[in-house]
Amino acid sequence: MAGAGGGLHFDTLAAHAGAPSDTVGGAHPTVQPIVTASSFWYESADTLDRVLGGEEPGYVYARYANPTVRALEEAVAALEQAAGAVAFASGMAAIQAAVGLFAQRPGDTLFVSEDCYGGTYTLVASILAEQGLRVRFVDLFDLPQLEFRLAAEHPKALLFEVLTNPLQRVVDATAVVEAAHRAGAGVVIDATFSPPPIFQGLRLGADVVVHSATKYLGGHGDVTAGVAACGDPARAAELHTAGKLTGAVLGPHEAYLVLRGIRTLGLRVERQSATALSLAHALCADARIERVYYPGLPGDPGHAGAGRLFRGGAAGGVLSFAIRGADRERVLRTLERFRLVRPAPTLGDCLSLVLYPVIASHRGLTPEQRAQRGIHDNILRFSAGLEDPRDLLADLDRALG
Numbered sequence: 001m002a003g004a005g006g007g008l009h010f011d012t013l014a015a016h017a018g019a020p021s022d023t024v025g026g027a028h029p030t031v032q033p034i035v036t037a038s039s040f041w042y043e044s045a046d047t048l049d050r051v052l053g054g055e056e057p058g059y060v061y062a063r064y065a066n067p068t069v070r071a072l073e074e075a076v077a078a079l080e081q082a083a084g085a086v087a088f089a090s091g092m093a094a095i096q097a098a099v100g101l102f103a104q105r106p107g108d109t110l111f112v113s114e115d116c117y118g119g120t121y122t123l124v125a126s127i128l129a130e131q132g133l134r135v136r137f138v139d140l141f142d143l144p145q146l147e148f149r150l151a152a153e154h155p156k157a158l159l160f161e162v163l164t165n166p167l168q169r170v171v172d173a174t175a176v177v178e179a180a181h182r183a184g185a186g187v188v189i190d191a192t193f194s195p196p197p198i199f200q201g202l203r204l205g206a207d208v209v210v211h212s213a214t215k216y217l218g219g220h221g222d223v224t225a226g227v228a229a230c231g232d233p234a235r236a237a238e239l240h241t242a243g244k245l246t247g248a249v250l251g252p253h254e255a256y257l258v259l260r261g262i263r264t265l266g267l268r269v270e271r272q273s274a275t276a277l278s279l280a281h282a283l284c285a286d287a288r289i290e291r292v293y294y295p296g297l298p299g300d301p302g303h304a305g306a307g308r309l310f311r312g313g314a315a316g317g318v319l320s321f322a323i324r325g326a327d328r329e330r331v332l333r334t335l336e337r338f339r340l341v342r343p344a345p346t347l348g349d350c351l352s353l354v355l356y357p358v359i360a361s362h363r364g365l366t367p368e369q370r371a372q373r374g375i376h377d378n379i380l381r382f383s384a385g386l387e388d389p390r391d392l393l394a395d396l397d398r399a400l401g
């Protein structure tokens with residue numbers, strides 16, 4: 001990413017972005033302090049007045065702005081090459097706020113990819129639909145049909161993920177963003193599975209990119225957080241107001257953890273992508289495996305798309321595989337045989353994690369809906385951590401029995 005953020009490369013930016021600007025006793029701390037104060041005061045009442053009135057930058061109340069959270073937001077803005085970024089209490093809060101920039105009035109139409117994260121599906125289909133949004137699920141792999149529906153239904157926004165969960169299909173994000181914009185829709189990309197070392201949605205033309213920072217950005221399995229980055233500073237300001245008024249803001253301790261995670265983001269994602277690729281190759285050659293879903297594999301239907309969209313063709317740390325002839329019972333017993341890999345429902349951690357979509361991410365879908373999406377009962381999703389791939393392979397071998 002030469003040229004990003006004033007000519008710096010990604011790993012340099014990740015190490016430095018959001019560096020503290022305030023001094024402590026006249027000295028410059030090298031890392032951002034965790035500022036826990038919920039309110040701030042000034043010697044001068046005139047200054048307080050101006051800060052409260054928004055005429056002068058400053059801190060008055062932690063829900064409005066906090067230095068540790070601000071540092072994280074600056075770092076995310078730098079990594080996404082955004083005009084501004086806003087941190088939220090979770091990925092879900094970031095998604096809700098980002099969609100609200102475009103579609104929030106009763107009758108507004110919102111297009112959502114039918115392959116979206118289960119929590120997003122439930123949020124839009126229940127709460128947002130009940131508030132009056134016309135929520136419509138769309139198939140992003142049928143571009144002519146998408147274009148037809150965009151022209152016919154005039155959505156205010158389109159929300160999608162570039163790598164679908166759990167099958168890791170690669171959406172032609174460039175074409176989808178262009179089609180949505182031609183129809184006048186705002187575009188929100190949830191890039192949780194495709195973090196900025198490999199993908200930058202704003203450069204592609206998306207209006208907002210959101211992340212569950214609980215995943216790769218935090219990266220250590222110890223924080224719940226969300227971020228939204230915008231190309232347009234006015235939208236970033238609007239998002240900030242939304243966070244301030246709904247109260248879905250991130251706390252300073254959490255912001256610190258995500259900021260610390262960001263320092264090693266490039267290294268982690270590079271290693272996790274390499275591990276995922278080597279595991280994918282090994283699983284392809286294993287007779288116990290029916291199919292491997294990973295766009296890093298040359299034979300995968302998403303391989304060419306990943307090559308176009310993702311830096312260096314790296315396809316991220318998540319792969320899925322179908323165990324030959326396994327039913328639900330056998331998959332559950334497989335989960336119990338892992339000794340190293342944890343059967344925990346998240347991704348992007350230092351620890352490798354395995355998830356059974358049928359009982360976790362896609363539990364809310366009927367068996368027919370899952371079958372329609374190709375999410376069969378014998379599929380497991382695997383998120384590569386930072387362990388030695390040889391130990392992971394040995395654990396997979398043990399679990400497959």
Ligand code: PLP
Nearest residue numbers: 090091092117190192212214225
């Ligand atoms: N988006 C995606 C793609 C996810 O996988 C998740 C959670 O798994 C979320 C959003 C929600 O993030 P959070 O749990 O931080 O609210």
